[in-house]
Amino acid sequence: MNKFLNFRYVGYQIMKNRRLMILLAVVLSIFYPLALLMNGNYFFAADMDSNYFQSVANGFKIANLVIFLIISAYLPLLIFKYMTSRKDLDVYEALPIKSENLFLSNFLATMIIVIIPQIVAWVFGFFVQLNYGLQPNVLTMLGEIGVMFVYLPIIMFPAMIAINNIGTLFDSFIYTSILQVLPFIAILVVQMYGSAYIFADNSILTPQVWSAITYHYSFVNSVLLIGSSNTFYWGYVIWPVVGFILIAANRYLYRIRPVENVEQPCINKWFTTILVFILTILMLLIALYSYNSYYSQRAIDFIYPILSVLVMYLVLDAITHRGFSHFFKAIIEFAVLLAIAIGVLFGMRSTNGFGFDYIIPDNDEIEKVVVSSYQRLTFQNRDKYNEPNYQIEQNYHQFYAEIIVEDDIEHVTDFHEYIVETYYDYFTQKSRYEQEILGWWSPGMAEGSHPYHTEYVSEYEKNGLESDIILLYSDQEYYDKYQLLNVRLDYYLKDGDHFYRSYTVPLDWSYDLYQMTQ
Incomplete structure (x- = not known):
């Protein structure tokens, strides 16, 4: 393993961020187990059914997992922030560690920094449940922690791909956020157009579809699947595998990353261009949904949503180019994206959800x-x-x-x-x-x-x-x-x-x- 990782450096990063780990342990424990502990006395005194109390415990677990997701999604920006400073990057590159090994060592340190506080919260929660007679299982707890750990690469991937392709911390944060919310926007579009252009009251967003579109859903349900009779879906396994593959790709991007473009808003233009194009088309589809609305047929009510998306697109373009020098070209690009979105809209209308009605x-x-x-x-x-x-x-x-x-x-x-x-x-x-x-x-x-x-x-x-x-x-x-x-x-x-x-x-x-x- 020393061929790929420098464990001495990993230990240094962990010790350097030990105060952060204590803070994360407190934050992660807010809902589970602290909230469970505070509510436990009430449920115990009221002689509540243990099954009901277990469902309450699972609810607090979900809240904890959401916080864990958010922290894990953005923590790489803090650990890898040296990549957005030419001065700091020179210091790190001067270390007697190969570039690819430095990346993997920092990535492993990031995973450990976030998983140890979560383990503390989960073990604490185990004893809280035990105290109230819920009979938690040690193997189940270990399995849940294992699932959290193997999901970390895919959870951290948006931040890693962003900071690898963008030269500033501010822009990396923006595009990390876009990547994190993009699956949910896609789900919203699927739900809206599924209900609008498919005549049946249908379950177009089945758990299998959810698990395929967003790893957030798969992560939470994979953890809750351990020790339960919940239905298993292949997406629960596929996402961690995809995560490790994508991190390997990020390792390659880290090695070939042009150092001369550090501190610039855009290192690889293809990354921001593709991401903004996808986001804009999805937002335009949401805006164009008003075309199907029965509440108003006024032209102005149809135009306003499109103008709102145009403003969003121009703002993102201005952030990328640090000004409006690209303004007229951005208008032309937006017009092309609008035409694509309109084509998708009428394609859905004319084919009844691209043939979804006929799927039996x-x-x-x-x-x-x-x-x-x-x-x-x-x-x-x-x-x-x-x-x-x-x-x-x-x-x-x-x-x-x-x-x-x-x-x-x-x-x-x-x-x-x-x-x-x-x-x-x-x-x-x-x-x-x-x-x-x-x-x-x-x-x-x-x-x-x-x-x-x-x-x-x-x-x-x-x-x-x-x-x-x-x-x-x-x-x-x-x-x-x-x-x-x-x-x-x-x-x-x-x-x-x-x-x-x-x-x-x-x-x-x-x-x-x-x-x-x-």
Whole structure:
């Protein structure tokens, strides 16, 4: 290991930052275990259920992990700040340590400086839980600490890539922050456009998708996975592996980093350019989401969000170039990015989420399907002459079933395909579906345009209803005029993933499915 690391130097860095480690131990202990300790006496005195208290402890653990994430994300900027000063860099480069080894030694020291305070907090928390009879497990605690340690490379990567490609500490902080929030902005865009241009009430952001987009989610859930029955996702393992690979790439960038550009706002222009372009396109997609808004159709309300993103882009450009000498070129670049964002917007609209509506898992990928529905229906008694006697009754059309037989699973996926295909036959635009099927009623909709604006009489005899009881229209004045049913399909795949689709469909579409679940 001495070939790659200088342990004497690592020890020096740790001793140099021992006061910082004490401070970090205090900060990391605020929620877990100190908050748990302060609340423990109350729960103990109130004779609370131990399972409930354990859930409270897990909540404080999550708060601790969030603080640990934030500290770990920015601590490399402090340890590696010498890279932003030509004078300090000359001193460090004069040490009898190879450049690549210096990088790895500093990186290992950074990991140790942040993990030791966390170990202190976690061990303290172990004894707090033990004191209140929660029976924590030593191996579980060690496993949780191990997960935290192996996740540190990917958590610290944004700061390392930023300080390797930027010559000032201030700019490194800005771009580290951008890299840290970028996954969450991407998740917001996926959620917004998924709900806007995919007609089903869907779970587009499944845990598997979350774990693939952001390592923050994977980190917290990986720690909580130890010693629990939570579902495992491959993203929990992939992110640490990616982290070690990226740190190796950073080691190479550190070696070839041009020293003459230190203290300059930009060492590698490709880094800031690509990062700002991605951020701007995502922010433009959020701004352009107002195009789908029903609250206002005024042009000014559509333009304001775009102008806000333009201001953000110009500010970042001014920071990079230390002024507005690049102003007109920045305007042209922004126009190109706006065109790309508009293309993505209309691509989503014209393809219904780039074909997401049509995605139905293959039958051989499905372990089971949970089919459920719950809908209040209004019925009316009829006399022997089929005349209403005005006695209104309330009942429920509901079912719930776990489908595990292959033939029945195929029946469910066929039903799912029928919904997707028939939707486009009956409802040619999303706005009509939302306003007349989902109930987002607004004045001015042509009543005759709805395909189900005809008299509809149920032929069902279910839930104990007699044959002389018929289904009435909903008593809501403006929408849901004709009885519709909410059907939810939960797919549990063999690879451990789980997602669902929830549709509002005419009642008669679900008749065969209802029979199958009885």
